[in-house]
Amino acid sequence: MSDQRLGANFINRQSFIELDARERATALFDAGTSRELVGPFDRVESPWLEMQGVTPQEDDGCVVMKGKIAGKAAVVIALEGAFQGGSLGEVSGEKMTAAIDLACADNEKGIPTSAVILVETGGVRLQEANLGLAATAELMASMLALRKHAPVICLTAGTVGAFGGMALAVGLASYIAMTREARLGMNGPEVIEQENGLDEFDSSDHALIWAIDGGEQRYATGLVDALVDDDTPQVVKVIRRFVSKGVPPVHRSSEVALYRSRIEALDASRQWDPKELRALWTTNQVEEEKR
Amino acid sequence: MSEFTGVRGTVWFRGLTGQASSMPGDPKSVLTADAPLGKDQARFLCVVPDPHARFPCARHGEVGLEEGYTLATRVREVSEQDKNTTKRPIIAIVDVKSQAYGRREETAGIFLACAAAADAYGSARLKGHPVITFVVGHALSGAFLTHGYQANRILALDDDGVMIHAMHKAAAARVTRRSVEELEKLAKTIAPMSYDVRDYAKLGLLYKLLHVSNPEKPTQQEIRKVQGELIAAIEDARSSSVDLRNRLESKGALETRKASILVRSRLEAQWREG
Numbered sequence: 238m239s240d241q242r243l244g245a246n247f248i249n250r251q252s253f254i255e256l257d258a259r260e261r262a263t264a265l266f267d268a269g270t271s272r273e274l275v276g277p278f279d280r281v282e283s284p285w286l287e288m289q290g291v292t293p294q295e296d297d298g299c300v301v302m303k304g305k306i307a308g309k310a311a312v313v314i315a316l317e318g319a320f321q322g323g324s325l326g327e328v329s330g331e332k333m334t335a336a337i338d339l340a341c342a343d344n345e346k347g348i349p350t351s352a353v354i355l356v357e358t359g360g361v362r363l364q365e366a367n368l369g370l371a372a373t374a375e376l377m378a379s380m381l382a383l384r385k386h387a388p389v390i391c392l393t394a395g396t397v398g399a400f401g402g403m404a405l406a407v408g409l410a411s412y413i414a415m416t417r418e419a420r421l422g423m424n425g426p427e428v429i430e431q432e433n434g435l436d437e438f439d440s441s442d443h444a445l446i447w448a449i450d451g452g453e454q455r456y457a458t459g460l461v462d463a464l465v466d467d468d469t470p471q472v473v474k475v476i477r478r479f480v481s482k483g484v485p486p487v488h489r490s491s492e493v494a495l496y497r498s499r500i501e502a503l504d505a506s507r508q509w510d511p512k513e514l515r516a517l518w519t520t521n522q523v524e525e526e527k528r
Numbered sequence: 529m530s531e532f533t534g535v536r537g538t539v540w541f542r543g544l545t546g547q548a549s550s551m552p553g554d555p556k557s558v559l560t561a562d563a564p565l566g567k568d569q570a571r572f573l574c575v576v577p578d579p580h581a582r583f584p585c586a587r588h589g590e591v592g593l594e595e596g597y598t599l600a601t602r603v604r605e606v607s608e609q610d611k612n613t614t615k616r617p618i619i620a621i622v623d624v625k626s627q628a629y630g631r632r633e634e635t636a637g638i639f640l641a642c643a644a645a646a647d648a649y650g651s652a653r654l655k656g657h658p659v660i661t662f663v664v665g666h667a668l669s670g671a672f673l674t675h676g677y678q679a680n681r682i683l684a685l686d687d688d689g690v691m692i693h694a695m696h697k698a699a700a701a702r703v704t705r706r707s708v709e710e711l712e713k714l715a716k717t718i719a720p721m722s723y724d725v726r727d728y729a730k731l732g733l734l735y736k737l738l739h740v741s742n743p744e745k746p747t748q749q750e751i752r753k754v755q756g757e758l759i760a761a762i763e764d765a766r767s768s769s770v771d772l773r774n775r776l777e778s779k780g781a782l783e784t785r786k787a788s789i790l791v792r793s794r795l796e797a798q799w800r801e802g
Contacts, residue, residue: 274798275791284787285718303799327720331788335795361669363704366694368720368785370669371733371775374677377643378772381650402673402694408643423639423670424629431699432629433585449635460637490640490647493604497597500636505582511635 250468254395254418258317261355261394262302264469265313265476271304275332283326285365294320299329301336307477310350312340318357318397325403326362330372337379337389344386351480352383354410356393359425360401373402380409384488388412390479394467395419398450409490412479413461414472415452421461422450448511457515460489534577534589536665536689536743537623541574543751544621544758548576551602557581557589558598565617566759571606573599574621575675585630591671592628596641599675603648607655615657617762618649622676623665626696642674649678658765660758663725664743667692680765680774681735683757687743690725697723719784732780735761 253261263271275281277295286293298320302313314333316323325333333354340350361369380389391410393399398420399407407413407421415421424432426440439445448454456464465475499518503509538559542548545563550556557578562569577589586592591599603618610616627633627642653659661679672692676682684690695703701711715721719730729737738757740750768774775781776788 275794279794281787281791281794285720288718289714301795327785328787328791331785331791332795335792336799339796339799361694363695363700364718364721366700366721367692367728367731367733368788370672370677370694371731372788374646374673375772375775377646377673378650378653378678381647382654382771385654402670404639405643405646405670405673408640409647421639422634423627423642424634428699429629429631429634431702432626437585437629438631438634449631455637458637460640488647490643491604491651493597493600493644493648496637496640496644497601500593500597500641503632503636505584505632508631509635514635 250466251470252467253469253472254416254467256469257319258298258300258315258355258357262300262313262315265353265473266302266304266306266311267308271302271313274301274303274336276300281328283328283365285327285368289364291321291364297326297328297332298323299332301332306351306353306480309480310343310348311353311480312336312350313353313355315355316357321362323358323397324360324362325358325369325372326365327368327372330369330376334372334376334379337376337383341379341383341386344383349387351387351390353390353392353476354406356391356399356403356407357395357397358399358401358403359397360403370402373406377406377409380406384409384411384484386484388479388482388484390414390476392472392476393419393421394472398422400425409488411485411488412463412482414463414465414475414479415455415461416465416467417452418467419452420446420450421452421455454511454515458518534623537574537576537589537621539744539746540662540664541572541621543746544619544755545572554598554602555581555594557586557595558602560602565619565755566762568617568762570617570619571602572619572621573602573675575599575624575671583628583630583632585633586628589623589625590628591624591626591642591674592630592633593636593638593641596638596645596674600644600648603645603652607652607657610657615655617658617660618652619758620649620659620661620676620679622661622663622667622672624668624671624675625666626668627670627674642670645674646678653678653680654770656770658762660761660765662754662758663690663692665689669693669695680770681761682733683736683738683761684725684728684734685743686725686737686739689743691723692725692728693723730780731784732778732782733775735764
C-alpha cells in the first residue's frame with residue numbers, strides 16, 4: 238500500500254461504502270439528472286414478509302433511478318444491504334428485472350441506455366424463496382438481452398458483497414468493479430462450513446475469506462475489471478469510464494474455452510494458496526493481451 | 529439430500545436419448561447426447577453424480593466448476609453449429625442437489641462457471657433455440673440457475689421426489705433461524721416457500737406437470753408420453769417470444785405474483801414520465 242493512499246487522500250476520501258443505496262445511486266448520475274422510479278412513496282412492499290413476522294420496507298430494499306451518466310441515458314439499480322441483507326425478494330427482484338427490460342426496450346427504440354447494478358446481497362431472500370430464485374433467473378435473462386445493446390455494469394462496494402444467485406448475475410455483467418472491502422462469491426463461507434465442514438472452510442478466518450472473495454484477489458485473477466478505492470469520486474469515475482466504453486467485444490461469461498482450460502490446468506487434489514492463482518491467471522492475461 | 533439424486537437424471541436421459549455418456553474430453557458428470565425428438569434432432573444435457581470427479585466437493589451430483597463450463601461448452605456448440613440453419617431444441621434434464629460448496633470452487637470463481645452455463649442457455653434461447661427444461665428430481669438453488677432456469681418452458685414430474693427450491697430444508701431453517709418443523713408449517717401456507725412441486729406449480733413458472741407411476745422406472749409408454757409433451761413445449765416455444773415474459777403472464781402468476789405485476793406496471797408508467 239502506498240503512502241499516498243494512507244495519507245492525505247485517505248483522510249479526505251468520501252466513503253462510498255458509508256452511503257445508503259439511495260445515496261449511492263444518486264452519486265453516480267450527472268448532477269441533477271436523476272429521479273427515482275417506484276420509490277418509497279409508491280409503497281410497493283413485499284406481500285410475503287408481514288405474514289412471517291418480518292417488517293417490510295416501502296422500497297423493499299431496492300432503489301431504481303433513471304438519469305444521465307457521462308451525458309448518456311442510464312438506469313441505476315441499488316440494493317440496500319441494510320434491509321434483510323440486500324436479499325432478493327419478489328418486489329426487489331421484479332424492480333431490477335423490469336428496469337433492465339425497460340432499458341433494453343429503449344435501446345431497441347434507438348435510445349442508448351446503460352444499466353448499473355450496485356450489488357450488496359447475500360442472495361435470495363429465503364422468506365420468499367422460490368420467487369427470489371425465479372427473480373434471479375429472470376434478472377439474468379434480462380441482463381443477457383440488454384448487454385447486447387448497452388453495457389450492464391455491476392459494482393459491489395461492500396460491506397455485504399455479492400453472494401448467492403446474485404453472484405451469477407454479476408458474472409453476466411459487461412464490466413464488474415469492486416472495492417478491496419467487497420467480496421464476491423457464489424457460496425458464503427458460513428454455508429460452505431455448514432455443508433462441508435471446518436476443514437473445507439473456516440468461516441471465522443476473515444483473512445482467508447478476503448484472500449479468496451475479496452476485491453483485490455478477484456481483480457488480480459482477472460475475474461473482475463476494476464479495483465476501486467472506497468472513494469465516491471473514484472467510483473463515479475470508474476462507472477463513467479465503463480458507460481463510455483460501451484459493449485465489450487466478448488463478455489467474460491462467454492469466454493468459455495479460456496476459463497474451461499484454466500480449470501482443467503488446476504491441480505484439484507489439494508487446496509490452493511489463492512496467490513497461486515494470481516500468478517497462473519495473470520500470466521495468461523498478459524499473454525492474451527499480447528495476442 | 530435425497531436418495532433419488534442422480535438416479536433419476538440418468539434414467540430419464542437414457543430413456544429419452546437411448547444412451548447415457550459424456551462427450552469425449554468432458555467430465556463424466558455431464559451427459560450430452562443428440563437424439564431425435566419429433567422432427568428435430570435435439571441436444572440433451574444432464575448433470576449426474578461422478579464419485580471420481582476431480583473436485584471432491586462435486587462428487588454427488590453438484591454443479592461445480594467443471595460442470596458449469598462443460599454445460600456452457602456443449603450448449604454453445606449447438607448454437608454455433610446452427611448459426612445459419614434451423615435452431616435445434618436444447619433439453620436440460622434436471623436432477624441437481626446443489627452447487628458445489630467448496631473452497632477450491634470459490635477460489636477459482638464458481639460464480640463465473642455457473643454464469644457461463646446460464647449465459648449459454650439464455651443466449652441460445654435469445655437466438656431462437658427452444659430451450660426446454662424437464663425437472664425429474666431436485667432443482668435447487670444455484671444449480672438450477674446454472675442448469676435449467678433459463679429455459680423457455682419448464683416441465684416437471686408431478687411427484688413427491690421432485691423439489692424445486694432456493695435452499696434445502698435444513699440450511700433454510702438455519703439461515704432463517706427456524707426449526708425444520710416451523711419451516712414446514714410456514715411452507716404449507718406460503719406458496720413460494722413450499723417444497724412441494726404442486727405448490728411450485730401455483731407460482732406460474734411451470735409450463736406443465738407430468739405424472740408417471742414410477743419416476744425411477746418409467747415405462748416405454750411413459751417415455752413416449754414425455755417425448756410428446758417435450759415436442760409440444762418446443763412447438764409452443766417456437767411460436768412465441770424468446771424472452772421469459774410467459775412466466776409472468778401465466779395464469780398462476782396472475783394469482784401469485786400480483787406484486788410483481790404491480791411493480792412492472794408502475795415502473796413502466798414512471799419510466800415514460802421523464
